[in-house]
Amino acid sequence: MTRLPAALRGALWMVGALLSFSLMAVSVRELLRSMGSFEILFLRSLVSLVLVLAVLPRFGIGTLRTRRFGLHVVRNVLHFGGQYAWVYAIAMLPLATVFAIEFTMPVW
Numbered sequence: 001m002t003r004l005p006a007a008l009r010g011a012l013w014m015v016g017a018l019l020s021f022s023l024m025a026v027s028v029r030e031l032l033r034s035m036g037s038f039e040i041l042f043l044r045s046l047v048s049l050v051l052v053l054a055v056l057p058r059f060g061i062g063t064l065r066t067r068r069f070g071l072h073v074v075r076n077v078l079h080f081g082g083q084y085a086w087v088y089a090i091a092m093l094p095l096a097t098v099f100a101i102e103f104t105m106p107v108w
Contacts, residue, residue, distance in 0.1 A: 025095055031043075032090065041080070041084065044083070
């Protein structure tokens with residue numbers, strides 16, 4: 001099987017990311033009707049953990065090791081804050097506004 005050109009693979013990855021982010025935003029909006037923000041974040045983290053565990057046999061446990069544990073903790077705390085802010089934005093703003101802000105982020 002021949003590999004796709006790099007530009008096409010990149011475009012396909014971008015389309016996949018766009019679809020997954022959109023699906024996640026719509027799912028969060030619907031889940032907010034019956035669940036709290038922290039429950040949704042826990043569910044999202046649980047799905048992420050399952051995905052990491054699924055690919056772990058291929059890449060090995062060494063890919064999860066870090067020499068800068070303190071910075072890793074800081075990064076995760078900041079990431080959690082960003083996730084919480086994102087869920088809050090999904091709850092408070094129209095989805096079109098959230099997507100417009102997300103897609104202008106590379107400009108910043």
